[in-house]
Amino acid sequence: MDRTIATTAPCACFSIASIGFKLNPKAIIITMKDRSKNRKPLQKGRNLSIEAIQAVQSLKRANRNNSFSELERVFNFKFRRLLKFDMMAVLRELLRQNECLLALKVFDDIRKETWYKPRLLIYADMLSVFASNGLFKEVELIYSYLKTESCLDPDIVGFNAVLNALISFQLTHLVMDCYELMKVVDCEPDRSSFRILIKGLESIGETGFSAILRRDAQKIYGESLEFLEEEEEVPAVVKRRY
DSSP states (O other), X not given: OOEEEOOSSOOTTSOTGGGTEEEOTTOOOOOOOOGGGSOOOOOTTTSOOHHHXXXXXXXXXXXXXXXXXXXXXXXXXXXXXXXXXXXXXXXXHHHHTTOHHHHHHHHHHHTTSTTOOOOHHHHHHHHXXXXXXXXXXXXXXXXXXXXXXXXXXXXXXXXXXXXXXXHHTTOHHHHHHXXXXXXXXXXXXXXXXXXXXXXXXXXXXXXXXXXXXXXXXXXXXXXXXXXXXXXOOOOHHHHOOO
């Protein structure tokens, strides 16, 4: 009785024909894939890890179900067990998806962590996303968080990003408040700051505030203020989305 098997090559020790086996030309040969060609591992803080993806999905599902108990359970068993970089990645992903109120709850949770340190670029992104979704009450709340942070760094790039976000949505009262906040934390406005403020305020008809800022700029940079006409080069770190 003939039997058929799949093989890639005859064994060196014996002849297949000699023992009565017959090759099947249609047999499928299965080989192992080279694992070195698999995709690169996800980078925490930039791409979402598996745990962060699961947390985002679970948070969104619980939020859609309008179940407070389910949402708290997800926070306890999915979100609060994440590493620092994964927590921040979840926040950025929710902002990217315009899941604003869920992102705000995540941000509230993050601010309670012992490792938390305020980052102005995160604030700038949150202000921009919330304002673009028409959530101006929440914008005021987020800005109030910013004002109460006890250890803000004098980060000029971060402050300029916040000013840009506020100017973009014509939040004049917050713009001027942020300008004063910069002075409180010893962050001296630079040429970029004054370009954002003066040209932005003038573009929305706020000439009174812009005149005040022109005077302040002249005290630092002289009467001409020629730099106001220079093209603004926005740093890549500000232009990128999370």
